[in-house]
Amino acid sequence: MRLVDLYREMLHVTDEALVDELVRISEFRALKAGEQLIGQGELPSHVYFLLEGVLRGFIIDINGKDLTDCIIFRFGEPAMPDNDVTRPASITVEALTDCELVCVPIDQVQRLLHTYPSAMEIYLGLILAAAAVHRELKIAIYQYTAMQRYQWFLSAYPGLIDRVSHKYIASLLNMTPVTLSKIRRAIKESGR
Secondary structure, three states: OOHHHHHHHHOOOOOHHHHHHHHHHOEEEEEOOOOEEEOOOOOOOEEEEEEEOOEEEEEEOOOOOEEEEEEEOOOOOEOOOOOOOOOOOOOEEEEOOOEEEEEEEHHHHHHHHHHOHHHHHHHHHHHHHHHHHHHHHHHHHHHOOHHHHHHHHHHHOOOHHHOOOHHHHHHHOOOOHHHHHHHHHHHHHHOO
């Protein structure tokens, strides 16, 4: 897919001058499974958009436990640790599978935000979409039973259950891998 078409489809950019600028300053980056895109505490150098693969954001808690904060798997999703790209990353973002991303240098993003009003609209739309995803996850974690969380996951993350390790899915859903396994077994035995 050409970058021009990518930005039109991925970000719904309609301003042709902005599309031309994005194409000119964009780069591609490949990650192998297990590689980090950005580490917690690092200052991002680029804004990344996922083209292919699966990434996860995670933190390490005070006890050294790895907690999955988000899973990024949809074409065009921003693969960023935070909404504010000028601050150090609050989470680590790593590849769960081989990934391909398109990236734009942060300084160029800031220039585009000041130059093109439509760029700011796109940025705000991305922030609102990310907030909605995190809000849905928090509602699922705090208001649903473990079974309901798993069913919500299957609906919200279609096809992902067979693409990544279940320990990351369990972590995202705030349950142990054993609990997730029991839920999956119960569903299979009941024929649902």
